[in-house]
Amino acid sequence: MTMTSYPLPRPNAQTRAYWDGAAAGALRYQCCAGCGHVQRxxxxxxxxxxxxxxxxxxxxxxxxxxxxxxVHRAPLPAFKDMVPYVIAIVDMDEGFRVMANALPHCRGGLAIGARVRIGFQDVHGMALPVVEAVVEAAA
Known part of the structure; x- marks a missing residue:
C-alpha cells in the first residue's frame, strides 16, 4: 500500500487541534467556553x-x-489487504462521537452498548483513532 493511495484525513483550521492531540496520544474534543456545549x-x-x-x-x-x-469488500484498492475490518461509531462519555476501526483482537467482543476504549494506531505517519479494547460487555 503506498502512501499516495491511502486516503488519510486532511487537518484544517477546525480539526488541527484534534489531529495534533492524536499525534501526542490524546483524544481531544471541542467544548464551548461560553455555554459549555460539547460539539459532536x-x-x-x-x-x-x-x-x-x-x-x-x-x-x-x-x-x-x-x-x-x-466491511468484507474494500471500497478502494488501498483497503483490499485490510478486509474484513470493522468500522465502529462510539459515543464518548464526554458527549462527542468518534468513528474508528476496531483492532482485530477486540472485534469478537463488540456489541452495541458495549463499553470500549479508544487508542491510536500509526497509519502512514498519522495517528488515527481505533477501538483498542472492550472494557465492559453490553448488558
Missing part, C-alpha cells in the same frame, strides 16, 4: 450559542459503542 464534530462556532470561544479538552477515551459494521 469540530466547528468554527458553537452549534448551540454561536460563540467562537471554543476550547479543546482531553477525553478519558472511553465510551459506548453506538453501532458497527464489518
Amino acid at each position: 464534530i469540530p466547528r468554527s462556532l458553537c452549534e448551540r450559542c454561536q460563540s467562537s470561544r471554543l476550547d479543546w479538552k482531553d477525553s478519558r477515551r472511553t465510551g459506548t459503542l453506538l453501532t458497527f459494521t464489518t
